[in-house]
Amino acid sequence: MLTPEQIQGYLQKYGDSLFPCAMSEYLAHTNRVIWGLLIDSDERRFHRLFGEIALADLEQFNSSFHDTIAGYRVRARDFFPNLTADADVFLISKQCLDFPPSEVEALIIHELCHWYIDSGLQSSHPITINAKDRIKAKSLHRKTDQSLENITKHTRQFCELLKK
């Protein structure tokens, strides 16, 4: 079973190594912190996974519980203006902790691609997408549920990053 420290470790490792702008630089520049939430589908609650999350902040997140496998929210204050800190939030379901590490790593990389686009970094510090990537991305994008694209944000651009 993966520990919160291992999850945070993967996030830092891939966030710092796979993108032209490292996650630690982004956090330093924006003066933002990153919080990890554990999604508990049975209790229908979020629990703290990592980071200094005040109880009041956790309560705000729990006021709109959302059950999913994993997620990444840039600037959580856009959704919860009363949070005590300017935080990005990484979410992962409790059941994922029992997945093989390679699957969890793939899941984390997927969420980091959302981070990179949603934070605006793909516009300011773009990952170069070549013709081959575009072809692979096009076929991946065709397999996604495009009718839900404004919810999943699995856009063509997202697929390009993921296939890189």
Ligand SMILES: [Zn+2]
């Ligand atoms: Zn996604």
